[in-house]
Amino acid sequence: MLVNQGLPKDEQWPKYPHCQNPLQFFLQLNLNTLPEALKNEFGSGILQMFYCTNEELLCDCDYEEWEPFSDIHLIRIVQPETEAKDVKNPENKKVFPPKLIVDWQQLEDYPNYAEAAEFGIELDDELYEDNFLTEEDSFPIEGDKLSGWPFWIQGIEYPNCPICGERMRLVFQVDSDDNLSFMFGDSGCGHITQCQHHKNQVAFAWTCL
Template sequence: MTRRTPPRPVDVEDLFPEVAPLRRETVRLHPRVGAPTFRESSVGGPLLWPADEDWPVCSEHDGEPMVPVVQLYRDGVPDVVPFPDGCDLLQVLWCPRKHGGSRWALPEVRWRRAGEVRAVRETPPAPAEPWANYVPRPCVVHPERVTEYPYWDLDDELWDELEFRFLDLDQETGWDYQSHLSTAPGTKWGGYPGWCQEPAWPDCVGCGGRMEHLLTVASTEADALSRRAWTPVEDRSASPEGPGLVLGDLGGVYVFECRTCPGRPFAHRHDCP
């Protein structure tokens, strides 16, 4: 089923032309519980993993296998993020345990050419006692391209210029810039990270440049405040089942990459409300 985000309730760029140059395109994945195969894009579904390639394991937890988190085929998602030359498949896994004294998953990113995979490795079972709700339920995805604008990523000068106009709009119409008009919530591909707190963009250890946002994996499709504006039209009369993640205190994991250095090195951040 197609998922369609309602149009923004007001014209953001008309009201706040200062944010127009900062618009970005993101793809809301809208994961819903289902039975995806390794030939499909998915959240928490089986991966097209070569039988002759070792499955990623966690070095901190006795080599336990990582679990599938996101798989995206290039022909199945809008092209808001460029795939590396010759690749048409993104796979993200993580170890669903706490690491380094924190309670956060540790991601792994792989790009590959789907056509080169002949025999497929069966997905290993998840660890017997993962951190609560860090193993996503298998979900099909319903990619939808939407436009978004920064909130947490507004610089201080622009924030000072716009803050009271944001407040005026909220008081006059009930529409809040942060929750209803700016950055799309939920699990998404490209665009702005779905920060719950102050941004923490990583720099590439190779070239020193700021990395690009690749993927947000969120606990929920939308929180109580943003749900009013961002719930897809098709879900207004129901409560769809998603991957069932609870990351921290309903936060998110953000995956970044350097598109300049060879191999597209990646990093991740996390936060929660």
């Protein structure tokens, strides 16, 4: 996870409109400095993710935090400004310890059986296990990751772009208790997705068992 590099100069720290609780800062990616293989793939700017972690008012249950366009979380791409605010964490807000992405490791990733079938690929169980699976790994890859194939806990649930209606694609997978000490539902897995044609359209959704 990246340390928040700043908010636009005229903006206050984001709050959840229903409980007025300051949103927890989860993730920031500089799209301009991604690995060469993904250069310009997701556009330019700073991808930011904020999320409501208010446990007292059960905002997650009352306002369907798992839905891709729920206002319980804020997912956006902002453009760097020459003037930015010196950001301080909100008072009385327990924040996650900052972590910095220092390098990327390129790994092979493959879709699950259902998603492969959408492309007309039928995976032979024995061949799939012999060639892809070991005791150390499985596919799709679990945990936090950039791009690749989503690890679906239930069915395939890509959201559609609100502008053109096309299926959005994975930008970043945010898993429970990986780099952040937070669990989505019952060991859920979340996905930041983006429209390939309207790159300012980004969403976040998660599912659990």
